[in-house]
Amino acid sequence: xxxxxxxxxxxxxxxxxxxxxxxxxxxxxxxxxxxxxxxxxxxxxxxxxxxxxxxxxxxxxxxxxxxxxxxxxxxxxxxxxxxxxxxxxxxxxxxxxxxxxxxxxxxxxxxxxxxxxxxxxxxxxxxxxxxxxxxxxxxxxxxxxxxxxxxxxxxxxxxxxxxxxxxxxxxxxxxxxxxxxxxxxxxxxxxxxxxxxxxxxxxxxxxxxxxxxxxxxxxxxxxxxxxxxxxxxxxxxxxxxxxxxxxxxxxxxxxxxxxxxxxxxxxxxxxxxxxxxxxxxxxxxxxxxxxxxxxxxxxxxxxxxxxxxxxxxxxxxxxxxxxxxxxxxxxxxxxxxxxxxxxxxxxxxxxxx
Amino acid sequence: xxxxxxxxxxxxxxxxxxxxxxxxxxxxxxxxxxxxxxxxxxxxxxxxxxxxxxxxxxxxxxxxxxxxxxxxxxxxxxxxxxxxxxxxxxxxxxxxxxxxxxxxxxxxxxxxxxxxxxxxxxxxxxxxxxxxxxxxxxxxxxxxxxxxxxxxxxxxxxxxxxxxxxxxxxxxxxxxxxxxxxxxxxxxxxxxxxxxxxxxxxxxxxxxxxxxxxxxxxxxxxxxxxxxxxxxxxxxxxxxxxxxxxxxxxxxxxxxxxxxxxxxxxxxxxxxxxxxxxxxxxxxxxxxxxxxxxxxxxxxxxxxxxxxxxxxxxxxxxxxxxxxxxxxxxxxxxxxxxxxxxxxxxxxxxxxxxxxxxxxxxxxxxxxxxxxxxxxxxxxxxxxx
Numbered sequence: 001x002x003x004x005x006x007x008x009x010x011x012x013x014x015x016x017x018x019x020x021x022x023x024x025x026x027x028x029x030x031x032x033x034x035x036x037x038x039x040x041x042x043x044x045x046x047x048x049x050x051x052x053x054x055x056x057x058x059x060x061x062x063x064x065x066x067x068x069x070x071x072x073x074x075x076x077x078x079x080x081x082x083x084x085x086x087x088x089x090x091x092x093x094x095x096x097x098x099x100x101x102x103x104x105x106x107x108x109x110x111x112x113x114x115x116x117x118x119x120x121x122x123x124x125x126x127x128x129x130x131x132x133x134x135x136x137x138x139x140x141x142x143x144x145x146x147x148x149x150x151x152x153x154x155x156x157x158x159x160x161x162x163x164x165x166x167x168x169x170x171x172x173x174x175x176x177x178x179x180x181x182x183x184x185x186x187x188x189x190x191x192x193x194x195x196x197x198x199x200x201x202x203x204x205x206x207x208x209x210x211x212x213x214x215x216x217x218x219x220x221x222x223x224x225x226x227x228x229x230x231x232x233x234x235x236x237x238x239x240x241x242x243x244x245x246x247x248x249x250x251x252x253x254x255x256x257x258x259x260x261x262x263x264x265x266x267x268x269x270x271x272x273x274x275x276x277x278x279x280x281x282x283x284x285x286x287x288x289x290x291x292x293x294x295x296x297x298x299x300x301x302x303x304x305x306x307x308x309x310x311x312x313x314x315x316x317x318x319x320x321x322x323x324x325x326x327x328x329x330x331x332x333x334x335x336x337x338x339x340x341x342x343x344x345x346x347x348x349x350x351x352x353x
Numbered sequence: 354x355x356x357x358x359x360x361x362x363x364x365x366x367x368x369x370x371x372x373x374x375x376x377x378x379x380x381x382x383x384x385x386x387x388x389x390x391x392x393x394x395x396x397x398x399x400x401x402x403x404x405x406x407x408x409x410x411x412x413x414x415x416x417x418x419x420x421x422x423x424x425x426x427x428x429x430x431x432x433x434x435x436x437x438x439x440x441x442x443x444x445x446x447x448x449x450x451x452x453x454x455x456x457x458x459x460x461x462x463x464x465x466x467x468x469x470x471x472x473x474x475x476x477x478x479x480x481x482x483x484x485x486x487x488x489x490x491x492x493x494x495x496x497x498x499x500x501x502x503x504x505x506x507x508x509x510x511x512x513x514x515x516x517x518x519x520x521x522x523x524x525x526x527x528x529x530x531x532x533x534x535x536x537x538x539x540x541x542x543x544x545x546x547x548x549x550x551x552x553x554x555x556x557x558x559x560x561x562x563x564x565x566x567x568x569x570x571x572x573x574x575x576x577x578x579x580x581x582x583x584x585x586x587x588x589x590x591x592x593x594x595x596x597x598x599x600x601x602x603x604x605x606x607x608x609x610x611x612x613x614x615x616x617x618x619x620x621x622x623x624x625x626x627x628x629x630x631x632x633x634x635x636x637x638x639x640x641x642x643x644x645x646x647x648x649x650x651x652x653x654x655x656x657x658x659x660x661x662x663x664x665x666x667x668x669x670x671x672x673x674x675x676x677x678x679x680x681x682x683x684x685x686x687x688x689x690x691x692x693x694x695x696x697x698x699x700x701x702x703x704x705x706x707x708x709x710x711x712x713x714x715x716x717x718x719x720x721x722x723x724x725x726x727x728x729x730x731x732x733x734x735x736x737x738x
Binding site: 006235238239246247249250251252254255256258259260262263266267269270271273274289292293295296341344345347348351353 | 650
């Protein structure tokens, strides 16, 4: 994998921003045509073979506009899962279709109240040759638009990953109402659903965790891009909204809120880019950095999203104004791949505390 | 600017040091040699005691000197007195004042803030009145470090109260060793005394030591402050490692027996996140080729550092618990925590308060409008005080 130079990254960022500016809906075909769905897919499977740094750049631009398509689930999480699984037949069957935009894939792992993979999944896969999956998964990202599900389930050989056809028998996919309308989450129930084992048996929890960690780089990028956009909204409004005969941004009470938002937004950008580069380098201690960044960026984006509404005053309290959509995204993102306090505990564990 | 590649420069410095430096050499003789070789301020022009190197290369020279344990370089960054004269002084002043400064013979201090002019420094009231070839200074300065050892005070004083406040200020290099200069240490909330008050009563400074035109002192001051901010950034970067180590909350909590407390653990991780993310901001600023991006991140560094220090001290206080009530050398744990909590104000007030820094970020980085100033065009003498 070639290390991308600043010029390449700038061009990539510009191309994504341009598409997002004119995009309508999830513009899936455009994303495929531009090679963005196959960004992480190795070249031998029809992708670009790019790494976390490039994905981080794309994610920042998608985050800016609260892009609602299933990019994070299909083009990031599913591809990272397949890379971690190392099942070449499955890669052959699925990765070229993801890159081409003809297959959407969701990963079902969470159960109960946590968005992290359970150490011992209650969902089970029984039978050796033709396993049947039974159980309930929650918070499954973009399952309602998926053509294929990968399910973390317990088997006799230990927890594994199983491919299930969401349109097949024994599967019900039920979208749940989310606080962030631009993020689709589903409850998925399996009752003796026919499945195929993927990858090495017994390594399911480890592999899903690894895929989630690699994919968190994209979530951080989305948080950074969106936090920056929310900060810019507040800054621009503070320049143009007049009260008492002056722009409200000339009042220190408002100006200082904007300065604090800038600190948080820029810190989020720095954290996202640092973690992406560390993931690309395979730096020692990157999991500690990742955990710290996930906790920090979640809190920081919530702060910026919330403060943006306060800077806007009354108009920010209306449904029509986009400010609340950024706070909703921030609140959802803060739990999507684990809560900030969970990540803080993980960080301490990683540094031996 | 001289074109020399980094490796060749490093080799040249090493060879020069090998030929000229040894730890037992006479310091004054070595200082003269460094000066004559142009190493005291390598980024300055060859015609002005320098070597015409890039700023970055000047740091390489400093690194080589530091590695050898040799003193004498870095005056183009750390010597605010010399840098201000270099940028704003006359040819005569450069020839007269720079050589001793570059040889390390001129110690200096800052005479900027006053009891009535802190955040609003341009409101300063210390007067300078012309008397023949001299100016006579009357007033009071405050927050001056190293006042007792300084040869010169970098002084801003009011020379014209009949024009708006920024336009009536003049910049001087005031000889400190004279009867009209009285120095009293300030007893700080930490118990230390790093700073002084300086009382100026009919003190004299020759007109030859006026830097810039009368009334142009504010712009000279901006140059001096620019060097100071840059220096503060350098210092913050070089001492960070030590500070983080001494402030390790994990060890503190382990010693206090509360590392298993989930509430404490969460707070420790939050405090670590603040300092780690600040480090990532600094790294991004250094690596950036975009000057605006780097400047934005550096402007944010001060308020970030204030929060790190206050927050870390707050968590440390919670970790040590009731010990935090106790002080003195017989209670080192509580004493250290209290010191950290109180010394955090050094950063959040010193060098301009965090609130002024937020104004600067809001106005210069985000482009928000300034607070209207009804006295902007009023003569200084008409300002309420």
